[in-house]
Amino acid sequence: MPRELRADYSQSYLLPPSVEDWVGPAHPARFIRAFVESLDFGELGIQWNQGIDGAPTYSADLLLKVWLYGYFMNLRSTRKLEAGCREQMGLVWLAGMHTPDHNTL
Secondary structure (H helix, E strand, C coil), X not given: CCCCCXXXXXXXXXXXXXHHHCCCCCCHHHHHHHHHHCCCCCCCCCCXXXXXXXXXXXXXXXXXXXXXXXXXXXXXXXXXXXXXXXXXXXXXXXXXXXXXXXXXX
């Protein structure tokens, strides 16, 4: 008789899983990451304001990665992108487990 697999929510791990292991080598998020990281934002005329006060800002490349992945996956609403950064593994991986809200996006 086959054994039934169940989720064990009390399972603890010696080492936490690596974010790099969450998407496969052929996942579209890896292409988007490589493409955005190959861009030179200064040469494109994109300047990011480094404020002194307030909370840390999200980098321009992180937000661009989220938007490009959203267009690729047909997520065009900022609220859907916000939810995706918490729930969809490709967006979680691209954003590095950061969760920009819909106002930031």
